Amino acid sequence: xSGSTIKFKATLSQRVALFFLSPLFPWLAALFAASLVxxxxxxxxxxxxxxQGPGLTxxxxxxxxxGVFLARSFQLAGTSSFHPETLQEIYSxxxxxxxxxxxxxxxxxxxxxxxxxxxxxxxxxxxxxxxARVASAIEFGLLxxxxxxxxxxxxxxxxxxxxxxxxxxxxxxxGHAHLASLEMCMCLTYTAFFLSLAxxxxxxxxxxxxxxxxxxxxxGLALLTKIHAVLILPVVLVWFLWNWxxxxxxPFVFLxxxxxxxxxxxxxxxxxxxxxxxxxxxxxATERSSLNCFxxxxxxxDTDVPWHYPFIMFLVTMPxxxxxxxxxxxxxxxxxxxxxxxxxxxRSQLIFGAWLLPLIVFALxxxxxxxxxxxxxxxxxxxxxxxxxxxxxxxxxxxxxxxEFTIVALTALALxxxxxxxxxxxxxxxxxxxxxxxxxxxANDLGFETTYWGDSATPALLEAAAENIPEGxxxxxxxxxxxxxxxxxxxxxWLRNRPDIVLKAYDDSRRDLSPxxxxxxxxxxxxxxxxxxxxxxxxxxxxxxxxVVLAEVLKLPAKIADPQLAE
Numbered sequence: 001x002s003g004s005t006i007k008f009k010a011t012l013s014q015r016v017a018l019f020f021l022s023p024l025f026p027w028l029a030a031l032f033a034a035s036l037v038x039x040x041x042x043x044x045x046x047x048x049x050x051x052q053g054p055g056l057t058x059x060x061x062x063x064x065x066x067g068v069f070l071a072r073s074f075q076l077a078g079t080s081s082f083h084p085e086t087l088q089e090i091y092s093x094x095x096x097x098x099x100x101x102x103x104x105x106x107x108x109x110x111x112x113x114x115x116x117x118x119x120x121x122x123x124x125x126x127x128x129x130x131x132a133r134v135a136s137a138i139e140f141g142l143l144x145x146x147x148x149x150x151x152x153x154x155x156x157x158x159x160x161x162x163x164x165x166x167x168x169x170x171x172x173x174x175g176h177a178h179l180a181s182l183e184m185c186m187c188l189t190y191t192a193f194f195l196s197l198a199x200x201x202x203x204x205x206x207x208x209x210x211x212x213x214x215x216x217x218x219x220g221l222a223l224l225t226k227i228h229a230v231l232i233l234p235v236v237l238v239w240f241l242w243n244w245x246x247x248x249x250x251p252f253v254f255l256x257x258x259x260x261x262x263x264x265x266x267x268x269x270x271x272x273x274x275x276x277x278x279x280x281x282x283x284x285a286t287e288r289s290s291l292n293c294f295x296x297x298x299x300x301x302d303t304d305v306p307w308h309y310p311f312i313m314f315l316v317t318m319p320x321x322x323x324x325x326x327x328x329x330x331x332x333x334x335x336x337x338x339x340x341x342x343x344x345x346x347r348s349q350l351i352f353g354a355w356l357l358p359l360i361v362f363a364l365x366x367x368x369x370x371x372x373x374x375x376x377x378x379x380x381x382x383x384x385x386x387x388x389x390x391x392x393x394x395x396x397x398x399x400x401x402x403x404e405f406t407i408v409a410l411t412a413l414a415l416x417x418x419x420x421x422x423x424x425x426x427x428x429x430x431x432x433x434x435x436x437x438x439x440x441x442x443a444n445d446l447g448f449e450t451t452y453w454g455d456s457a458t459p460a461l462l463e464a465a466a467e468n469i470p471e472g473x474x475x476x477x478x479x480x481x482x483x484x485x486x487x488x489x490x491x492x493x494w495l496r497n498r499p500d501i502v503l504k505a506y507d508d509s510r511r512d513l514s515p516x517x518x519x520x521x522x523x524x525x526x527x528x529x530x531x532x533x534x535x536x537x538x539x540x541x542x543x544x545x546x547x548v549v550l551a552e553v554l555k556l557p558a559k560i561a562d563p564q565l566a567e
Contacts, residue, residue, distance in 0.1 A: 021157035026148035029164045034141025036168075037177045040427065041133040043459055044494045046121050053178050054427040054455035055462070055551075056129060058481055060180045061488030062097065064132045067109025067180075069095045070102060075113065082268070091269040098269050098277070099284045103224035104185035111135035129492040132180035139184040140177035143191060143381055144168060150195040151388045154347060158395055163388030166322050169418040172373055173380045175429025179455070182226050183377050189222035190378045193232055194354045198347045207244050212255040219255065220262020227285045228378060231361060235353040243346050291370040291481070292524035297447025299524055302368040310362040313373050316443065318380070320435045321414030322387045329390030348389075355382045370524075371452050372430060425545050428456050440546040449523050454485075456543050456550035457520055462494040465518070465541035465553035471500050474514035475553075478506035479525040506530070515556045516540075521549055530554070 019025065041053040073090045074081045081087075090096065112132040121128055144167055152160030168174065176183045197215040201207060222229035233256065240248035264270055270277050291302045295309055315323065330343060330352065343352055358376040362369050369375060398407050417435050425432055425440070431451050433443035444450050469475060475495075477486060486503040489495055495503070506517055508529040519530050533539070536557030543551045 020161045023152075025157075025161060026145055026152060026164060029148055029168065030141040030145035033144040033168045033177075034137050037137035037140055037174070038134055041130055041137065041178050043129045043133070043492065044123075044496050045459060045463075046123065046128055046130045050130065052427065052459040053130075053133070054175070054430075055457035055459065056489060056493040057179055057181070057453040057455050058485055058488075060129060060132070061484065061492060063100075063105050063108055063182060064112065064127050064129060064180050064492070065095070066097050066102075067105035067107070067132065068112055068127045069093070069109065070106050071109035071113045084271075087268040088272060091272075096269075098281060100182060100226060101224045101263075101267055101281075102269075103189075103221060103266065104182035104226065107139070107185055108132045108135045108180050111138065123496065125491050125496060127492070129180060133178060136177050136179055136181065136184040139188045140174075143184070143188045146188075146192055146195055147381055147384055150199065151385050153199070155385075155389055155392060159385075159388035159392040161388070162325070162391030163384045165415070166319075166325070166387040166391075167381060167384040169319065169415060169422065170322070170380055170384070171319075171418055171422050171425065171429045171432035172317050173377065174422060175427075175432070175455070176374070176377060178427065178429070183374060186222070186226045186228055187378050187381050189218060189225050190229065190232065190354070191381045193218035193222050194235075194350060194382060197236065198350050201346070207240070207248055207251050209251055209254045212251050212258060216255045216258025217262055219259030220266060223259060223263040224266045227282075228358070228375075231357055231378075232354075235350070235357050239346075239350050239353055242349070288368075291368075293370045294449040294452075294523040295447070302370045303366045305369040307363045307365070309369055310359040310373075310376050314359060314376070314379065316433050316437050316448070317373050318383070318434060319414070319418040321417065322383075323434075325388075325390035325394065325414070326383055326386040327390065328393050329386035329388070332390070332393045348386075351382050351385050355379045355386070372449060374453075427458055428543065428545055428550055430455055431545060431548075431550060440548050444548045450521060450548050451550040452522050452524065454520055454522075457489075457493070457518060458543055458551070459494040461541050461543045461551055461553065462518075463497075465516075466495070466498050466501070468540040468555070469498075469501060469516050469553075472502070473500075473516055474502045474504055476504050476506035476514050476517040478517060478519050478527050478530055479522060480505035481525065513556070515558070517554045517556060518551070519554060520551045 039050050041047075042050040043053060043056055045052070070090070073093075077083075077086045077090070091098075109132070111134050112127055115131040115134060116128060121131075144164060147167055148160050148164040151163040173187070176187075193215055196218050200211040200214055219229070219232060222232060236255065237252055240252050264274070293300045293302050293305050293309075295305060300306075330348075343349055356379070358379045361367060362376050373380075394410070395407055398410070421432050421439065422429060428451065430453060431440050433440050433448065437443045437446055437448070440450060465475075477489070480486060486505065490499075490503055495501060504514065506513075506519075506527060508527060517530065519527075519533075521531075533552075533554055534556060538555040539552050540555055541553045542549055
């Protein structure tokens, strides 16, 4: 009986191992990752197949409106979409904003339109935020797939499995996958470029033009997504010169030409006046209104943030077990005792540079930094490759010295923290901090920003608050970072279900303040009159994660606001 049980357990263990190490695992993991996000994105009780997700962030509306406009314009134009007169009409329309290239926004708009065509939801609004968010979920699944496949091809199934699981379990990355923003498309195209380049280049002394075609195409797609794509070029140039010397300059120039052609062809707005429009695009990217950043208890202007911000933020928002595995992956041999050090391998050098450079750039003086890790989120997916490489090395050592139980226990320990946080923080994954700072509650005490993008104004919060807000009342919102923020909330957040509620930007100098105030606890832009809540204020709803208030709806006392003025 005992022998039979042991045999059964061993067989079950082998079956589990075979599943995770099988060639199908990358595809199943990608499908799981996309599905997990899609079923947790609902922003306004729109979808019966998705539970409530994060609240509407401050600028999702910009991406959705431009994306939906482009998708509908090209759909209406049909076969004449690329006629010069048609393109001129589309891109000269006031509804089009060229502050970002079109690829990420078209993906958002097209996904929204396709889903609304096959699964229509009547809301009376021009778009459905929940549908637009599906684009990021699909991009997240594709990101998991390409990282998993590349890691498997280069370092084997164990490394691939670890890279895949770590990528899915990075809470900040997982959180961004829930939003109709450009970050996930940027992560996908940036990662696809470096993986394709590492895969195409020969590892001997030859490097040719033909090898630059596919990477050049992905370079163009990255450039068509966000200006962050320019970070690709210095990484590649240094890597080329280090490994192939001056003879790599011609392939580098050819790579840039291919990427530039894809960028130009893919953005018809540039066609009519290339030089002026390029100048306008780069001016918009560099000349923008300043945002505040809260770091170690101090509010900084975005150009005055201390140089160590990106490094510290990366260290405290990446799960601790993943950090440890990646350090081993970077500093040990790539495979067995006879192979070379990881960073002496050309492929690993490229991935290392692509991971590190965004952190370095955002540490430079006067470079704008804000919104947590959003600006250097592109470093996260490639870091997973080193997590997988380190995990493979650990498993190899443990197989020789310990046993299967130790491997399982260590894996469970490494994943326990991020999975626990992903569950308990849902849907506010952008508030995640790792074990090094004892999670969100201690990060709050240490002076880190706890919520920054409005995602903590969740559907559940707004729904609970609405039960206590009378018909026709005014709801003050604090902070308001852009004049259109309230309009986006009215159209796309759960408050769409209460059109009688009037939204206003909170300003304590106004004499007609409503007693009802939605306070998003963004530390970079607090109102002193609301922080802490004034004496006598009643909390009618709140989002509290790990003991930290991320957002709340207050009813102010009569001495501060006259309830009659809210009607």
